Amino acid sequence: MNITKWLIVIIILASTVFGLHSYKTSLKEAANAQAAMMPEMAATVTAVTVSNISYQKHIKVSGEVQAFKFLMLNNELAGEITRLNAASGRVVKKGQVLLELDHRDEDARLMAAKATLMLNQQTLDRNIELQKTRGISEEKVDQARAAVQIAKADITVITTAIDKKTLTAPFTATVGIHTLEVGQYLDKNSQVLELVGVNDFTWIDFNLPQFYQELDLASTVEISPINQDATFAASIIAVDPQLSRLSRHLKYRAQLPASTLALKPNTLVSVIVPIDKKSTVATVPDLAIKRDALGNYVFVLETGDNGTYRAKLMPVELGERQGDHVMILSGVEAGQLIANKGSFKLFPGMKVYLAEEADPAKTQAVAADVSAQ
Numbered sequence: 375m376n377i378t379k380w381l382i383v384i385i386i387l388a389s390t391v392f393g394l395h396s397y398k399t400s401l402k403e404a405a406n407a408q409a410a411m412m413p414e415m416a417a418t419v420t421a422v423t424v425s426n427i428s429y430q431k432h433i434k435v436s437g438e439v440q441a442f443k444f445l446m447l448n449n450e451l452a453g454e455i456t457r458l459n460a461a462s463g464r465v466v467k468k469g470q471v472l473l474e475l476d477h478r479d480e481d482a483r484l485m486a487a488k489a490t491l492m493l494n495q496q497t498l499d500r501n502i503e504l505q506k507t508r509g510i511s512e513e514k515v516d517q518a519r520a521a522v523q524i525a526k527a528d529i530t531v532i533t534t535a536i537d538k539k540t541l542t543a544p545f546t547a548t549v550g551i552h553t554l555e556v557g558q559y560l561d562k563n564s565q566v567l568e569l570v571g572v573n574d575f576t577w578i579d580f581n582l583p584q585f586y587q588e589l590d591l592a593s594t595v596e597i598s599p600i601n602q603d604a605t606f607a608a609s610i611i612a613v614d615p616q617l618s619r620l621s622r623h624l625k626y627r628a629q630l631p632a633s634t635l636a637l638k639p640n641t642l643v644s645v646i647v648p649i650d651k652k653s654t655v656a657t658v659p660d661l662a663i664k665r666d667a668l669g670n671y672v673f674v675l676e677t678g679d680n681g682t683y684r685a686k687l688m689p690v691e692l693g694e695r696q697g698d699h700v701m702i703l704s705g706v707e708a709g710q711l712i713a714n715k716g717s718f719k720l721f722p723g724m725k726v727y728l729a730e731e732a733d734p735a736k737t738q739a740v741a742a743d744v745s746a747q
Contacts, residue, residue, distance in 0.1 A: 416682070416725035419716035421675055424656050426708040429701060431650035431694070437580035437597070440627070441639035443545050443571025449475065450538045452562040455554060460567055462551040466543045472567060475539035475560065484532045491525035498522050547571050570639060576632050578608060580645040581623035587649070588613065588624065595628050596646035597635060605646065606635045655693060656702040662714045663692070663700060672706060673713040673720045675728075683726040685713065 453475030460472040498518040504510040550568030560566065578597055582589070589595075589610050596605040607630065614625035628645065637643065664671040670692050675683040690705030706712065713720055720726065 414725055416727060417716060417719045418727040418729045419713045419720065420730075421683075421711050421728050422659060422662065422714045424658055424702070424706050424708050424710045424712060426654050427657050427701075428652055429655050429693075430648050430652040432596075432646050432648050433586075434598075435580050435582065435645050435647060437578040437628070437643045437645040439637045439639050439641040439643065440577040440579050441570050442573030442575070442577065443547065443569075444639065445544065445547070445569045445571075446565055447472070447541055447567040447569060448563055449473075449541065449560050449566050450562060451475065451535065452560060453477070453539055455556050455558045455560065458554055458556050460549045460552075460554075462549060465546065465548050465572060466569075468543055468546050470543045471540060472543055472549075473541045473554070477536045477539045480532050480536045480539070484529065484536070487525060487528040487532055491522065491529060494518065494521040494525045541566065543569065545569070545571055574632055575629045576608075576635055576637055577611075578628045578630075578643060578645060579625060580628070580647075581618070581621070581625050582647060584617055584622045584624060586647075589626060589647070593648075595648070597628065597630065598644040598646060599635070599637065600642055600644065606630055656706055656708055657696070657699045658702055658706070658712060659714055660695070660698050660700050662712050662717055663690070664717065672702075673717050673726075674706065675711045675713055675726055678725060683711075683728065685720040685722060685724045685726050687722045 455473060456476045457471070457474035459470065460466060466472060498515070498521070501510050501515045501518045505512065505515050547569035550570065552567060554566070580595075591610055591613065593610045594607050595610065597608045598605045608628035609630070610626055611629045612627040617624050658672060662672050664673070664687075669689050671687050671689050673685040674688045676686055678684045688705055691703040693701030693703045695701070713726065716729075
């Protein structure tokens, strides 16, 4: 009796399992049939070919334009300005008289000193003649000779004082803005004029931390003026022999022709300095990169059927960014076709159609025509 009951239970369970299996199989077949009737999912994207570029790692530091020559001209002696030949902002030549102070007193003393020298010289000449005939002692001749030397020294002192009241340009320079006027009295050791030397070159000084490799003389750096996109090549002409004790930076001086870039002294500029050797790396548009918590990827497009492609997810290692492109250190190679605009719609194995990317120039021309109408 018990065996019969167990057989009945087993038969019922087997029938139930067989029925469920048959039902599941029928559903799967129906789903497959329905899927076969539906078209495969696909997406349309633009594509770019991975290209290689020559790249050298750089850093950007601040630099300062230095004057070729700079001098704050002071007057050693006091006096009233009687001549002024240095207009603000004008270029003056080397040796040109810039400013002259009143030296009438010195002129009068100079005339007197010259007269004294003449008299003493005549006295010395007479004494020398008398000494030949034993008509005068040697002591008198020595005194006359000393008087001549003293008179010459007095003339030198007075002439030097006059020269000190006449300020001349020590080099060709541009005169700084000043408020000097003829008749103005200047006390001794006053700051009179600011002179900035004129040169055919522009000098830029900048500093690099000590952990960067030292640049060689004649190395090339790029100079970028503030608020400008243009860069200008400059050559290293001097390297400081020691590091700064405070910052542990090494100072450099770069030079470029003033005809290429003429800037005022103390102007701040950006200096783009190479800190590594040149290398060849792949580059792709930033739009082509898919980023998530697991890493960075691009979709490589592999040739499919009937002019279509298949998307293959490829992990990549990113480098630095330049404009709207990103350097790829590993993962893809030059010549590979990758999805660009619209790549966010893709998943691995998906069918892909390529769309032609609009030409910006043509788009602007069409927009201009529409506006004109």
